[in-house]
Amino acid sequence: MxxxxxxxxxxxxxxxxxxxxxxxxxxxxxxxxxxxxxxxxxxxxxxxxxxxxxxxxxxxxIDPKNLNLSFGELYEEWYKYYQVQNKRTSWIKVPFYMDKHVFPIIHKDMKIAAIDSSLIIKVIDQMYTFGDYSLNYTKQTRTTLSTIFNFSIDKGYLETNPVSKTKIIVKREKERQHRKKISDKYLEKEEYQALLKNLYLDDRKRLQAVMAEFLLLTGLRYGELIALQWKNFKNTSIFIEGTLDYTLKKLSEAVKTSTKNISSERIVDLPNRAVQILKEQKEYNSYKFSVLPEDYIFLSKPNAPLSIHAFNKSLKEAAKEVELQKNVSSHIFRHTHVSILAEDNIPLKAIMERVGHSDANTTLSIYNHVTKKSREQITSSLDNIF
Structure with a gap:
């Protein structure tokens, strides 16, 4: 023109x-x-x-600074806001995947006015299209980039978001293989029974054993578990009102903050065994620590819950001893909890409310996966036709 x-x-x-x-x-x-x-x-x-x-x-x-603003400068400014607006467990991961996946392609000294959709596509291609990273992880990186450029629009640095013109083309075969691996994200009955038995047999891992079983029975996130205080336990239910940041080196210095999202704040009704665990834990804490309303329930030492690193280490050792060929961590009990409820035909909405999921896809990935028990029930039903 x-x-x-x-x-x-x-x-x-x-x-x-x-x-x-x-x-x-x-x-x-x-x-x-x-x-x-x-x-x-x-x-x-x-x-x-x-x-x-x-x-x-x-x-x-124009402000010459804005016109010549580099991507690195934009990122640093955005990241300050992002840290204030989000929980530490969310923002602490961002620098890692920016350094690993984004900055090698969209260099920090590159002017933001020169960044177009082709560079964003290059990041996606390297990670997912021609790379080995998962679809969800690539989506997370793309979403972060979109948030950064939306911030630049709000600030008046740019008028358009180059990420909006990109999309991720799903590789069907890769996603089919990924779905096959979903069964590795939860434990079958004989697997979690063997794992718990191994933990309970070692007196030094008593705390890890009761925490693992409680996670299995409630579907809590690990941060929610270690944030539980005695004031949150009443009769046969617990009130999930916050989380502890388990990424901190010293959990004794951690501050209880809000839950991951609004849906995560909830009341969880407890089965009898979970109530029994809390009563036993209260008796145990009464002579080793204390049981004041503000005290945490699952303590490894005074005022300090067990770190997720120590917990996961014990789980992996136990999994190795029982020859369990799965990547076991605290989160596998949350997925197992969902699979147990799905096997018993509990409605999806009820499961979502219990585990505090705001996004149905998270629950569906486990809910829709047919477990070994369900497959056996199908064949058993067919065998009984005649």
């Missing part, structure tokens, strides 16, 4: 528009600007001409 002089355009309501074009200093593209006229006379046009030029000056007046 070439630069053209001002011109008058008549509107259907009898009025006029004085139009002109200007080049956007950020994108280099030509854009149109106009101002309303009551009359198409030289006097009216001359008066509006100055106002129109003022309008153009406002649109083309």
């Amino acid at each position: 070439e630069d053209k002089p001002m011109y008058v355009e008549q509107k259907t309501n009898g009025k006029y528009l004085l139009r002109d074009k200007y080049k956007d200093p950020y994108t280099g593209k030509w854009k149109s600007v106009s101002i309303s006229l009551d009359k198409n006379t030289p006097q009216a046009i001359n008066k509006a001409r100055g106002l129109l030029q003022d309008k153009i000056n406002m649109k083309t007046e």
